[in-house]
Amino acid sequence: MAIYVLIPLEWVVVNSTKSNGDIFSTFGFWFSSHPQFFENVASVFAQDGGIFSRWMLNSIGYAAIGALGATVTSYLGAYAFSVWRFKGRDVLFWIIIGAMMIPGTALAVPIFQLMGWLGLINSPLAVVLPTMVSPFGLYLLRTYLDASVPAEMIDAARVDGAGETRILTTMIPPVARTGLATVFLLMFVGAWNSYLIPLLVLTDPNLFPVTIGLNDWNRQSISPLAGGEILYPVIVTASLLAALPIMVLFVMMHRQLRSGLAMGAVR
Numbered sequence: 001m002a003i004y005v006l007i008p009l010e011w012v013v014v015n016s017t018k019s020n021g022d023i024f025s026t027f028g029f030w031f032s033s034h035p036q037f038f039e040n041v042a043s044v045f046a047q048d049g050g051i052f053s054r055w056m057l058n059s060i061g062y063a064a065i066g067a068l069g070a071t072v073t074s075y076l077g078a079y080a081f082s083v084w085r086f087k088g089r090d091v092l093f094w095i096i097i098g099a100m101m102i103p104g105t106a107l108a109v110p111i112f113q114l115m116g117w118l119g120l121i122n123s124p125l126a127v128v129l130p131t132m133v134s135p136f137g138l139y140l141l142r143t144y145l146d147a148s149v150p151a152e153m154i155d156a157a158r159v160d161g162a163g164e165t166r167i168l169t170t171m172i173p174p175v176a177r178t179g180l181a182t183v184f185l186l187m188f189v190g191a192w193n194s195y196l197i198p199l200l201v202l203t204d205p206n207l208f209p210v211t212i213g214l215n216d217w218n219r220q221s222i223s224p225l226a227g228g229e230i231l232y233p234v235i236v237t238a239s240l241l242a243a244l245p246i247m248v249l250f251v252m253m254h255r256q257l258r259s260g261l262a263m264g265a266v267r
Contacts, residue, residue: 010029011028013240014028014029014030014031015028015233016239017035017040018236019032020232037237040236043233043234043237047234052241054206055212056210056242056245058124058207059209059210059242059245061124062128062192062194062198063188063191065132066127066128066191067188069128069132070132070191071184074134074140074141077096078138079168081093081138082145096135096138097139099135100136100139108196111201112201121201122201126202127197127198127207127209131187131190131194134187136186137187140182140183141176144179148175148176149176185249185250188246188249189249192209192211194209195212195215198211214242217235218235221235
């Protein structure tokens with residue numbers, strides 16, 4: 001598994017230091033004799049008027065807002081399914097979980113039509129709103145709350161006069177912070193890597209996330225309409241830069257992710 005993950009990463013790191021000629025004429029998994037990483041980085045931020053910076057900021061905004069929204073909605077739903085007792089609770093829960101079996105591509109056209117009906121096409125909300133609901137986040141947090149929040153604690157809080165709002169906002173989050181952090185991280189990565197929905201709902205290059213922007217550059221490189229401009233060193237280097245925020249986030253939160261997934265797997 002480590003080899004499967006690290007080999008593509010090594011290729012990107014190595015080739016981000018090469019010129020276009022070296023990319024195609026030298027061994028792909030070792031550095032050339034004339035590295036030019038910093039020149040490639042400068043080219044990335046200079047290409048098309050420096051639009052790469054905007055794409056990165058767009059991706060950070062879309063991913064952060066979407067992940068926060070998905071974490072909040074998953075937490076509220078998980079609390080309801082874990083703490084409250086109502087008729088049809090388990091049936092409703094598994095119907096929601098069944099939504100995970102639907103491929104994302106099958107939902108793309110309905111989401112596009114819904115965004116069009118709401119008048120949100122070519123707006124940031126069209127990218128953010130679909131990421132703010134996650135059946136997987138709901139499942140993970142419910143199993144986490146079932147395993148880490150005893151019913152006696154909730155009952156004692158209610159006896160002491162605590163309402164649902166206080167329990168939700170002050171009592172459970174400290175206990176469930178690892179699960180919440182895990183869901184946020186997973187939702188952030190999913191939103192960061194989102195491609196199909198932004199491709200359908202965005203036409204303004206200034207609103208593109210980095211996934212769509214890099215694909216646009218790639219099309220320029222292989223299209224005769226690009227005027228012969230070679231962008232491969234720029235694309236490879238930009239791909240490495242686009243992966244850095246996710247790498248940093250994983251390094252910062254790997255302990256929470258590991259323990260959160262382990263706890264969430266216990267039912």
